[in-house]
Amino acid sequence: xxxxxxxxxxxxxxxEELRLLTVSAGAEVCATLTGRRxxxxxxxxxxxxxAEELRDIAANEKIEVAIVNHDLSPxxxxxxEKIAGCRVLDRNGLILDIFAQRARSHEGKLQVELAQLEHxxxxxxxxxxxxERQRGGIGLRGPGETQLETDRRLIRERxxxxxxxxxxxxAQREGRRKARHKIPxxxxxxxxxxNAGKSTLFNRLTGAGVYAADQLFATLDPTMRRxxxxxxxxxxxxxxxxxxxxLPHRLVxxxxxxxxxxxxxxxxxxxxxxxxxxxxxxxxxxQEVLREIGADSIPQIAVFNKIDLTHETPRVEMDExxxxxxxxxxxxxxxxxxxxxxALSQHYRRAxxxxxxxxxxxxxxxxxxxxxxLNVLEEVIxxxxxxxxxxxxxxxxxxxxxxxxxxxxxxxxxIAEPVLARTGS
Numbered sequence: 001x002x003x004x005x006x007x008x009x010x011x012x013x014x015x016e017e018l019r020l021l022t023v024s025a026g027a028e029v030c031a032t033l034t035g036r037r038x039x040x041x042x043x044x045x046x047x048x049x050x051a052e053e054l055r056d057i058a059a060n061e062k063i064e065v066a067i068v069n070h071d072l073s074p075x076x077x078x079x080x081e082k083i084a085g086c087r088v089l090d091r092n093g094l095i096l097d098i099f100a101q102r103a104r105s106h107e108g109k110l111q112v113e114l115a116q117l118e119h120x121x122x123x124x125x126x127x128x129x130x131x132e133r134q135r136g137g138i139g140l141r142g143p144g145e146t147q148l149e150t151d152r153r154l155i156r157e158r159x160x161x162x163x164x165x166x167x168x169x170x171a172q173r174e175g176r177r178k179a180r181h182k183i184p185x186x187x188x189x190x191x192x193x194x195n196a197g198k199s200t201l202f203n204r205l206t207g208a209g210v211y212a213a214d215q216l217f218a219t220l221d222p223t224m225r226r227x228x229x230x231x232x233x234x235x236x237x238x239x240x241x242x243x244x245x246x247l248p249h250r251l252v253x254x255x256x257x258x259x260x261x262x263x264x265x266x267x268x269x270x271x272x273x274x275x276x277x278x279x280x281x282x283x284x285x286x287q288e289v290l291r292e293i294g295a296d297s298i299p300q301i302a303v304f305n306k307i308d309l310t311h312e313t314p315r316v317e318m319d320e321x322x323x324x325x326x327x328x329x330x331x332x333x334x335x336x337x338x339x340x341x342x343a344l345s346q347h348y349r350r351a352x353x354x355x356x357x358x359x360x361x362x363x364x365x366x367x368x369x370x371x372x373x374l375n376v377l378e379e380v381i382x383x384x385x386x387x388x389x390x391x392x393x394x395x396x397x398x399x400x401x402x403x404x405x406x407x408x409x410x411x412x413x414x415i416a417e418p419v420l421a422r423t424g425s
Contacts, residue, residue: 192271193282194242201331202239229345275309
């Protein structure tokens with residue numbers, strides 16, 4: 001592992017994150033090389049002296065790959081490989097490799113391949129030994145086309161093909177999102193720094209069994225489940241990819257359709273690793289990515305996870321308006337989980353008002369839909385064989401109800417109307 005300390009950089013924190021990334025990629029750390037500079041070296045980034053030191057370490061330890069925790073230009077990467085005599089991988093390349101290992105869904109694999117090809121297209125000179133050969137032969141004589149130009153053309157064609165396929169997948173995802181919006185169930189997205197415990201919390205809330213591990217980027221593909229909260233309120237909970245400092249821009253672009261699930265959410269649960277000494281910086285890094293994808297204006301509740309490691313008391317802290325702003329819990333042990341579900345229920349119930357709806361005997365279909373999608377507090381059978389339903393609903397719920405073909409505005413009756421014949425509901 002190679003890490004250069006520049007002014008204002010926490011060397012220990014950067015090295016620990018690089019170690020976690022390296023182990024997550026399946027590599028074994030054999031040696032660490034650090035140095036101090038005021039600015040990057042133009043030719044090698046780490047400087048000629050450190051590059052020669054890297055060469056000696058690579059020879060002595062039989063290093064297969066040197067991972068540099070910085071963004072290297074193609075020329076810097078090429079120069080370092082020549083000096084060190086081993087493969088050199090920069091931070092972007094390492095994260096892309098992890099993403100390639102973890103992608104499971106069709107869309108995730110397309111997104112990773114697109115980001116990898118765009119990354120590779122600037123580094124072809126480094127990776128190929130046959131690039132200067134001219135193609136020749138019958139029907140191919142003339143100025144010819146270098147192998148490098150051929151490879152670049154093939155990559156451009158593949159990128160174009162992947163972009164078109166991703167656009168089709170994005171359109172399908174948009175169609176599914178519009179279908180969800182027709183049903184008035186709000187969406188809550190889990191966001192946070194990678195390895196903060198989002199998937200563990202998601203599993204605790206939903207019982208979904210999503211893969212969760214103590215490693216960076218354990219989850220890439222978004223997963224969505226419906227969750228019933230106290231008071232019969234329902235939300236759709238979405239688990240998304242974790243963020244990291246200096247997240248490669250190509251990945252943000254490639255995963256934009258996935259991150260749209262975050263940008264389209266009604267509420268964000270910002271999961272924070274309360275046991276991490278870098279939690280404040282990690283919070284800022286998450287906020288930076290949210291600003292980049294246009295999700296910084298969505299309401300948030302901060303969830304400080306892993307209090308079993310900090311020995312803090314599970315609690316809810318309110319903001320000035322009386323809304324839950326911070327929840328302290330442990331997703332691993334389940335301590336404080338009921339505080340989070342209670343805070344979510346309160347968040348959505350504040351925007352709901354009580355309404356009474358009168359349905360006639362022939363409105364059985366509408367009644368079934370209401371029970372499926374809305375919060376029915378009480379039901380009363382009327383003398384004419386219909387139903388009187390007391391609902392707790394938001395304006396979005398009311399808009400959905402009014403859009404139903406069977407609904408008539410006259411069905412909403414005053415809340416003070418007397419009860420006629422009570423069922424045991």
